Amino acid sequence: MATTDQAICIRTADYSETSQVVRLLTRGGGVVRLLAKGSKRPRSKSGGRIDLFAEGRCVFGGAGREGLGTLMEFAETTTHAGLRADLDRLHTALYMLELCGALLAEDDPHPEVFDLLHNALGRLAQPDSAPPAVLAYFQYRLLRHAGLLGAMDACVACGAKVSLGGVYFSSSAGGLLCRGCEAAEPEKYAVSPAALAGLAALAAAQAGRRPTFPQKQAHAVNDLLIYHIEYQLGKRLRTARYVRQAK
Ligand SMILES: [Zn+2]
Numbered sequence: 542m543a544t545t546d547q548a549i550c551i552r553t554a555d556y557s558e559t560s561q562v563v564r565l566l567t568r569g570g571g572v573v574r575l576l577a578k579g580s581k582r583p584r585s586k587s588g589g590r591i592d593l594f595a596e597g598r599c600v601f602g603g604a605g606r607e608g609l610g611t612l613m614e615f616a617e618t619t620t621h622a623g624l625r626a627d628l629d630r631l632h633t634a635l636y637m638l639e640l641c642g643a644l645l646a647e648d649d650p651h652p653e654v655f656d657l658l659h660n661a662l663g664r665l666a667q668p669d670s671a672p673p674a675v676l677a678y679f680q681y682r683l684l685r686h687a688g689l690l691g692a693m694d695a696c697v698a699c700g701a702k703v704s705l706g707g708v709y710f711s712s713s714a715g716g717l718l719c720r721g722c723e724a725a726e727p728e729k730y731a732v733s734p735a736a737l738a739g740l741a742a743l744a745a746a747q748a749g750r751r752p753t754f755p756q757k758q759a760h761a762v763n764d765l766l767i768y769h770i771e772y773q774l775g776k777r778l779r780t781a782r783y784v785r786q787a788k
Pocket residue numbers: 696697698699700701718719720721722723
């Protein structure tokens with residue numbers, strides 16, 4: 542049975558001289574892994590070689606239960622070409638794809654994450670957007686959706702409001718730690734005033750409305766969230782080091 546869905550390509554690999562295996566984040570079905578037979582031929586039925594960030598309507602069959610399905614059609618509606626305008630945009634976008642691939646299991650639907658990625662890539666492709674701020678919003682919302690964000694406004698151990706100075710974040714404890722509680726926790730990350738201010742701006746922002754904050758705060762939030770994500774995954778993300786330097 543064939544499925545039709547909206548999809549964004551988050552990973553590609555060559556499968557043979559003429560075919561690719563692609564990982565698509567679909568809106569209705571989550572991440573699916575598909576064989577795109579003959580996609581590297583110029584006039585293939587699936588619509589030609591599929592690149593990262595390609596977004597469009599796809600028709601596929603046979604996927605599910607971790608198996609490799611078959612991509613039958615891919616009608617690209619946007620290439621998000623502006624992402625390739627400079628390296629900071631490109632690296633930030635690549636990191637977002639890696640993050641979706643790492644955090645989402647296959648065949649597990651997350652329409653909100655599809656919309657989040659669609660909007661973030663669209664914003665990042667616009668020349669007036671600031672990649673660190675777009676990424677901070679993306680990471681924050683993605684973690685919140687995945688239930689991984691943790692306690693970011695009060696101490697996770699005692700519930701006290703955290704104030705500037707001596708604040709830590711513990712990934713294993715699941716949130717911020719106040720000055721009085723941090724000593725008992727071996728795994729922790731020192732949270733800067735800039736990170737706290739950025740987190741407060743993100744928490745106060747309404748859904749779908751990106752807060753504007755200084756680049757320093759965006760970077761501080763991103764560094765903290767990357768630390769948290771890598772701890773949760775138990776591994777380094779390949780593209781994370783590039784976004785740490787993005788402007
Ligand atoms: Zn505490």
